[in-house]
Amino acid sequence: MNRARIGALILRHLYNFKHRIDKWVDSFYWPLMDILIWGLTSVYIRNASTTIPNLVMILLTGLVFWQAVWRSQYEITINLLEEMWSRNLVNLFATPLSVYEWMVGVVLLGIVKMFITVGFSFLLVFFMYQVNIFKIGWLLLPLIGLLLMSGWYIGFIVSGILVRYGTRIQTLAWSGVYLLAPFSAIYYPVKSLPLWAQKVAQFVPTSYVFEGMRAVLFEGKMDLIMLAKSGGLSIIYLIISGFFFVWMFNKSRKIGLSSLE
Amino acid sequence: MNKVVLEVKNLTKIFSGAFSLKKMKRGKSTVAVDNISFNIKEGEIVGLLGANGAGKTTTTQMLLGTTEKTTGKIKFFGKDFDKHRQSILQEINYASAYTQLPKQMTVYENLLVYAKMYQVENPKKRIEMLLEQFEMVDYRNKDVKSLSAGQVTRIILTKSFINFPRVLLLDEPTASLDPDIATSVRKFLLKQQQKYGVAMLFTSHNMAEVAEMCDRVVFLRKGKVVAEDTPEGLAKTIKHCSLRLLVGDGLKRLKVFAEGRGYQIKVKAREAEIMIKEEEVASFLNKLAKHDIKYSEISIDKPTLEDYFLQMSDEGKK
Numbered sequence: 001m002n003r004a005r006i007g008a009l010i011l012r013h014l015y016n017f018k019h020r021i022d023k024w025v026d027s028f029y030w031p032l033m034d035i036l037i038w039g040l041t042s043v044y045i046r047n048a049s050t051t052i053p054n055l056v057m058i059l060l061t062g063l064v065f066w067q068a069v070w071r072s073q074y075e076i077t078i079n080l081l082e083e084m085w086s087r088n089l090v091n092l093f094a095t096p097l098s099v100y101e102w103m104v105g106v107v108l109l110g111i112v113k114m115f116i117t118v119g120f121s122f123l124l125v126f127f128m129y130q131v132n133i134f135k136i137g138w139l140l141l142p143l144i145g146l147l148l149m150s151g152w153y154i155g156f157i158v159s160g161i162l163v164r165y166g167t168r169i170q171t172l173a174w175s176g177v178y179l180l181a182p183f184s185a186i187y188y189p190v191k192s193l194p195l196w197a198q199k200v201a202q203f204v205p206t207s208y209v210f211e212g213m214r215a216v217l218f219e220g221k222m223d224l225i226m227l228a229k230s231g232g233l234s235i236i237y238l239i240i241s242g243f244f245f246v247w248m249f250n251k252s253r254k255i256g257l258s259s260l261e
Numbered sequence: 262m263n264k265v266v267l268e269v270k271n272l273t274k275i276f277s278g279a280f281s282l283k284k285m286k287r288g289k290s291t292v293a294v295d296n297i298s299f300n301i302k303e304g305e306i307v308g309l310l311g312a313n314g315a316g317k318t319t320t321t322q323m324l325l326g327t328t329e330k331t332t333g334k335i336k337f338f339g340k341d342f343d344k345h346r347q348s349i350l351q352e353i354n355y356a357s358a359y360t361q362l363p364k365q366m367t368v369y370e371n372l373l374v375y376a377k378m379y380q381v382e383n384p385k386k387r388i389e390m391l392l393e394q395f396e397m398v399d400y401r402n403k404d405v406k407s408l409s410a411g412q413v414t415r416i417i418l419t420k421s422f423i424n425f426p427r428v429l430l431l432d433e434p435t436a437s438l439d440p441d442i443a444t445s446v447r448k449f450l451l452k453q454q455q456k457y458g459v460a461m462l463f464t465s466h467n468m469a470e471v472a473e474m475c476d477r478v479v480f481l482r483k484g485k486v487v488a489e490d491t492p493e494g495l496a497k498t499i500k501h502c503s504l505r506l507l508v509g510d511g512l513k514r515l516k517v518f519a520e521g522r523g524y525q526i527k528v529k530a531r532e533a534e535i536m537i538k539e540e541e542v543a544s545f546l547n548k549l550a551k552h553d554i555k556y557s558e559i560s561i562d563k564p565t566l567e568d569y570f571l572q573m574s575d576e577g578k579k
Contacts, residue, residue, distance in 0.1 A: 087361035091420070094325040094355045095378040096347040255276065256319070256328035261360070 022171030029175055036182045044188035054217055060131045061213055062186040064121040068144055069184075069206060070177055071117045072151025073158065075110035077173035080159045084167050087261040099249050103242065107152055114148060136216050142227055143209050149234040150206045154180065156241035160248035166260045185210050205230040205237065263302040265339075266428050266460045267324070270298045272333035274319050274484075293319040295484035296333070301428070304458035306450075308471040308492070311481035312574045317464045318359075320481070321430050324462070325355055337428060351379060356421035357432035358414055364406035368397065368416055371405060372423060379424035391419045394449055396442075410437040418446060422453070429453075429461045435470060447474060468567035472496075478566070482573060492566045499564035499572060501525075501536040504545070508533055511554035518552055539563070 017023045045055065083089040092102075125131040134140065158176040161169065183197060184206035190198055201207040208230035212222040252260065273296050278288025294316040301307045309317045322328035324335060326346055335342040337349040362371045369388060376384030392398045395415045405413060414437050421429055431450075435443040447470065453459045465471050471478060472492040480488040480495065488495060508515055508531050515533055519526040524545075525536040537545055542561060549556070 082363070086363040087359075088363055090322070090325070090327050090357070091355070091360050091362065091375075091417075092378075093327050094350065095375065096350040097378060098347065250329070253327065253329040256322050258318070258322055258327060258359070 021169055025171045025175050029178075033175075033178045033181060037187070040182065040192055041187040044192045047192075056129060057131045057217055058214060059187055060125045060129060061133050061136070061217065062210060064118060064125060064133060065143070065147055065210065065213060066181070066184075066186050067121050068114050068118050068147040069151045069154070069180075071114040072110040072148045073155035073177045074151075074173065075113050076106045076152065076155030077158045077162060077176070079106045079109065080162055081167065081170055081173055084162075084260050089261055090258050093257055099246055103156070103245065106155075110151065110155070111148065114151070118144070136213065139212070139216055139222060139227075142231075143213060146205060146209050146227070146230045146234055149231075149238055150180075150209075151177070153234065153237040153241040156238075156245040160241070160245040163245070163252050163260070164248040180204055180206060183207060189214065203233065205233040208233075263304055263458075265300045266303050266337060267301040267462070268334070268336040268339075269300065269320075269324070270334040270336075272297050272320065272323060272335065273331045274316070274323060274328065275331045292484050294323070294330075294481075297479075297481070297484070297486045299479045299486065299489060301460045301462060303427075303460055304454055305477065306454055306461045306463055306475045308475035308478040309462055309464045309481065310468075310471060310478055310570060312570075314483075315481040316484040317481060318357075318432055319484075321355070321357075321432050321462065321464065324430055325353075326350070351424065352426060353428040353430065354421040354424055354426035355430045355432075356417045356434050358417075358434065358436035359432065360417060361413065362405050362416060362420070365404060367402050367404055368392070368408070369401050371416065372420060375420050375423050381424055384423075387423060388419075391422055395419045396445065411439055411442060414438055415442065415446070425457070426459060429459055431461055431463045433465050434463070435465065435467065443470070450474065468565065468570055472566045480569075480573060482576075487573065495569045496564045496566050499568045500538055502539050502542070502564055503562040504535045504537050504542055505558075505560045505562070506533050506535070506556040507531055507558035509555040509557050511552065514552060515549065515554045518549070518554070 041059075083092055093099075122133050125133065136143070154177050158172050161172060161176075183193070183201045183204045185193065185201060186206075190201045190207055190211055193201060208226040212226050212230075215222040215226075272294055273292070274294040276291045276293055278290050280287050297316070297320065299307070309320060311317050319328060323330045324342075326342065337345075337353060340349060342349055366374075372388045372391075373384055376387060381387050389398075392401055395418060397412065397415055397419060400408060400412060400416075405416065408416065414434070418434055421431070421434075429450075434450075435446055438446060450461065451474065454461065461474075463471065463475055465474075475492055478488075478490060478492050478495055479486055488498075490498075506515070512528065512531065512533065516526055516528060519533075519535050527534045535545075539561075546559075
């Protein structure tokens with residue numbers, strides 16, 4: 001055992017910690033998100049444990065629905081990162097491929113992969129916990145569609161930042177979507193949030209989806225106005241995020257796409 | 262007369278300085294490419310030379326549209342690149358030693374993706390033919406990650422021919438190749454030039470390769486075109502040749518004699534290298550005989566493109 005060598009190794013990783021934002025995210029962001037989400041969920045359950053029917057179903061359906069958001073955004077961001085990691089971005093955009101074609105391609109891929117992941121999750125919760133998410137009925141389709149759209153707009157915003165600043169902030173590909181998680185009220189109702197957060201949640205399309213999901217599971221119906229609100233906001237955000245991604249991509253071209261590789 | 266397939270006019274690239282949060286202002290801008298103009302005709306191979314940071318790669322990237330130009334015009338086949346990006350990129354291609362291909366995919370899968378990207382008809386046949394020509398058939402089903410650097414370079418070159426390009430932009434295409442493979446790649450490139458009239462813009466640090474391949478050389482220094490000529494023409498601008506003598510007797514006298522007449526002389530063991538104008542060699546040797554300086558071997562090396570490159574790089578540092 002050599003103390004100098006062990007010290008050098010620790011120093012190497014401390015330098016890494018100093019320079020890499022993703023290491024900071026690991027240290028602070030994830031604990032914060034976990035404590036926020038699960039803290040709020042625990043408070044909700046404690047305060048209303050006797051009145052929550054189908055608690056397991058609520059939690060598991062929320063979990064599976066969140067997979068849809070996560071998967072569709074992840075597919076967009078990770079595909080961009082894959083090209084950067086493979087140093088293939090210049091090769092790709094030196095072909096006639098346009099940035100719009102790339103966007104459509106990753107969105108379509110996201111739909112396919114989301115259905116695979118969510119379908120697998122449906123089966124898992126059914127066989128492991130006897131929770132049948134199909135009980136939601138026809139509303140499942142618009143709800144999943146809205147979750148997909150949320151994944152896309154988050155994916156394009158995160159990808160816009162990645163395509164401009166490169167892999168040094170790649171942690172956003174995994175963590176970006178979780179910024180919306182506390183306001184999405186995945187496992188607890190929006191009214192469990194502090195007042196200021198409830199106001200933020202009004203502008204988060206996924207909050208209406210999860211509220212709607214709970215309403216369907218509790219009462220067998222949901223307010224279609226909530227669906228419309230979520231759809232309207234999602235469309236607005238999707239348009240803005242699309243423009244944002246193209247704008248950042250063009251900004252990156254000013255520096256040179258090769259600088260991302 | 263061959264048509265012009267690539268026309269570059271007053272092309273400039275200025276990189277804005279990064280914004281500093283500490284100083285709350287932008288850093289200095291850098292002029293990477295400064296108002297350069299050149300063209301390439303059908304079937305012509307033009308070398309783009311210059312020291313590191315001269316602007317070669319930035320120029321290539323601007324020609325591909327992966328780096329946005331600041332000002333200037335780029336035309337391929339008489340069409341403005343800004344207005345006809347997609348149709349132009351359909352007819353050109355690119356290979357660089359600095360890019361890679363997805364490592365988890367096989368060679369064939371990678372090539373098939375690019376064949377589809379260019380909508381190549383009968384892609385399988387095209388891939389097989391190119392793999393054969395680049396001697397990569399045995400690696401068809403291997404993952405790119407299992408290939409050596411040289412083999413990856415050959416696959417990237419294979420990719421660059423997938424769409425029957427009319428113009429190829431090659432950024433150090435033979436870097437990391439073994440000499441025998443580099444020779445066969447050069448032969449293949451020359452064959453494509455002769456058979457199909459493929460025009461190429463070629464950057465390389467291997468001057469012998471540039472001299473062999475290129476019809477014309479555009480020399481960049483600090484982003485500007487400082488010379489444009491044939492490789493021979495550029496080499497000829499160097500007035501001095503290298504006269505090497507293996508001196509038997511009178512090495513010290515030779516040094517005094519050469520330096521006294523203002524010649525640059527380098528001595529290593531018994532070998533002396535004198536930089537001298539070609540037309541002065543005969544009279545110099547004559548005078549050595551009169552001073553009784555004896556030598557057993559003599560060689561005269563004419564200036565090469567490499568000498569030109571070194572001279573221009575030295576001038577650039579001053």
